[in-house]
Amino acid sequence: MNQARPRRIAVLGAGITGLAAAYELRRRGGGRQPQPDIVLFEADTRVGGKVRSEKHDGVLYEAGAESFGAAQPQAMELVRELGLGHDVLHSDPRRRLFLVLAGGRLTPLPEGVGQVVPARWLSFLRSGLLTWKGRLRFLGEPFLPAEEGEADESLSAFFGRRLGPEAVARIVEPLLAGACLGDPCRLSVRSLFPHLADMERRGGLLRGCWKSPMRRLAAEADPALAVTLRNGLSTLAEALAKRLPSGCLRLGAPVVRLARRNGGWEVRTPHSNEPFDVVVCALPAPALAQVLEPVDPEVSGVLREIPYSAAAVVTLAYERKALSHPLDAAGLLVPRSEGRRLAGAVFASSRFPGRAPADLAVLRGWVGGEAASGDDAAAARVVRAELREILGLGEAHPRWTRVARWPAAHPQYTIGHALRLRRLESCLQSHPGLILAGESYRGAGLSDCIRSGRLAAAKALTPAGGRAAAGVA
Numbered sequence: 001m002n003q004a005r006p007r008r009i010a011v012l013g014a015g016i017t018g019l020a021a022a023y024e025l026r027r028r029g030g031g032r033q034p035q036p037d038i039v040l041f042e043a044d045t046r047v048g049g050k051v052r053s054e055k056h057d058g059v060l061y062e063a064g065a066e067s068f069g070a071a072q073p074q075a076m077e078l079v080r081e082l083g084l085g086h087d088v089l090h091s092d093p094r095r096r097l098f099l100v101l102a103g104g105r106l107t108p109l110p111e112g113v114g115q116v117v118p119a120r121w122l123s124f125l126r127s128g129l130l131t132w133k134g135r136l137r138f139l140g141e142p143f144l145p146a147e148e149g150e151a152d153e154s155l156s157a158f159f160g161r162r163l164g165p166e167a168v169a170r171i172v173e174p175l176l177a178g179a180c181l182g183d184p185c186r187l188s189v190r191s192l193f194p195h196l197a198d199m200e201r202r203g204g205l206l207r208g209c210w211k212s213p214m215r216r217l218a219a220e221a222d223p224a225l226a227v228t229l230r231n232g233l234s235t236l237a238e239a240l241a242k243r244l245p246s247g248c249l250r251l252g253a254p255v256v257r258l259a260r261r262n263g264g265w266e267v268r269t270p271h272s273n274e275p276f277d278v279v280v281c282a283l284p285a286p287a288l289a290q291v292l293e294p295v296d297p298e299v300s301g302v303l304r305e306i307p308y309s310a311a312a313v314v315t316l317a318y319e320r321k322a323l324s325h326p327l328d329a330a331g332l333l334v335p336r337s338e339g340r341r342l343a344g345a346v347f348a349s350s351r352f353p354g355r356a357p358a359d360l361a362v363l364r365g366w367v368g369g370e371a372a373s374g375d376d377a378a379a380a381r382v383v384r385a386e387l388r389e390i391l392g393l394g395e396a397h398p399r400w401t402r403v404a405r406w407p408a409a410h411p412q413y414t415i416g417h418a419l420r421l422r423r424l425e426s427c428l429q430s431h432p433g434l435i436l437a438g439e440s441y442r443g444a445g446l447s448d449c450i451r452s453g454r455l456a457a458a459k460a461l462t463p464a465g466g467r468a469a470a471g472v473a
């Protein structure tokens with residue numbers, strides 16, 4: 001790589017990760033002479049990826065990501081940096097709790113359970129979610145010995161061992177259904193909650209939560225409080241895109257492959273073929289696997305081992321007066337043990353008031369698996385029918401319905417994920433200038449993606465030992 005000429009840096013994918021990376025490259029590179037030349041390639045004709053706000057019939061709704069935690073610093077910091085602080089909309093504090101379907105009945109998820117391990121476990125014990133037997137099992141947690149060794153373990157095994165099977169079925173599972181439609185028997189505790197093994201060794205989860213910053217956070221900024229932007233989360237993606245240098249963003253430009261060229265990289269789309277010194281790859285793992293196949297089949301193979309779940313998000317608008325249910329919560333979560341296809345729903349017009357006309361109640365339900373893979377009408381039928389039964393909506397018919405399907409919705413950090421990341425890091429050492437970022441690796445969700453994108457940019461601008469940096473950000 002010729003360090004004397006302006007650095008050319010390609011970013012692949014204009015989802016929130018790629019946008020954050022390109023924005024950070026611009027921000028950090030601004031003072032350098034010559035300034036790096038940045039090109040952001042996006043297959044779609046719009047920016048944002050899984051961030052997609054839409055409007056219909058006077059209702060603003062989110063087809064993809066809906067909100068982020070008020071306590072997530074990376075997202076909040078970026079929002080303020082972009083001058084969007086005055087657009088921040090907090091979820092209604094009176095309706096911040098989710099309901100969990102347990103034995104066919106809806107029970108409020110107790111306060112402070114936003115992080116899977118209850119940060120306020122007294123309120124959790126007081127809730128009616130666990131039977132007496134389940135509560136006693138839960139309270140015995142501090143007296144259990146810690147498991148020795150470094151072996152990866154599933155969430156079911158870990159939480160079942162520490163807190164008991166009821167806590168897995170009634171807390172861990174519904175929260176996962178809300179967040180990533182994951183199977184707790186396959187998901188890795190080490191990759192999703194790396195701090196928990198440490199807590200276990202230091203005297204148990206309950207003691208750890210009592211002392212940990214999580215508890216402080218729970219007291220300061222309620223982790224159950226969610227935040228969005230007044231005019232939709234797409235405003236964040238658009239604000240990032242606006243900060244990019246002119247000509248940087250190439251929409252409708254799907255990258256079909258990468259190739260090595262003169263110590264750097266060549267990025268190919270159906271219409272172009274350009275050289276770059278560094279490439280920040282912010283594509284979901286399955287898409288990146290295809291692009292990298294000719295460069296390194298081993299890297300592609302590891303990327304293909306990161307599975308994704310599918311999801312369909314169904315938005316329903318009802319005449320408010322036609323619904324008997326008060327919708328006085330953030331939404332509902334459905335554990336798989338309930339044998340339903342609905343994974344969860346947000347009572348959108350209750351959670352973020354002001355985004356729909358007063359005469360409408362907007363619900364947003366989601367399904368995974370087969371129900372998400374069929375056609376739009378089938379997904380809508382499932383969500384409508386299940387919400388009707390669970391909430392007792394009777395004969396009420398929605399005024400309109402919108403369906404968004406996401407075939408590769410949520411990456412699943414299954415057992416062995418940490419090992420896969422180590423293999424990727426090791427392979428990438430022979431590909432200087434190739435940096436991977438985004439939800440497939442070290443945290444899914446907007447805040448993690450922003451952190452990863454910005455970190456990738458910092459890496460891209462910092463050659464190590466005279467070589468372009470490489471690795472997973």
Ligand SMILES: Cc1cc2nc3c(=O)[nH]c(=O)nc-3n(C[C@H](O)[C@H](O)[C@H](O)COP(=O)(O)OP(=O)(O)OC[C@H]3O[C@@H](n4cnc5c(N)ncnc54)[C@H](O)[C@@H]3O)c2cc1C
Binds near residue numbers: 051063447
């Ligand atoms: C239904 C749903 C609800 C969610 N809700 C929340 C939530 O409420 N809060 C939260 O924090 N997170 C949520 N998430 C997760 C969050 O949306 C994602 O983690 C995040 O948006 C991922 O961003 P990304 O940029 O890494 O990937 P993506 O958003 O997937 O972006 C990747 C981009 O790459 C482009 N691309 C793909 N292939 C190519 C190619 N060959 N060449 C060029 N471009 C290509 C795509 O078009 C896309 O724009 C949700 C996700 C889904 C699916």
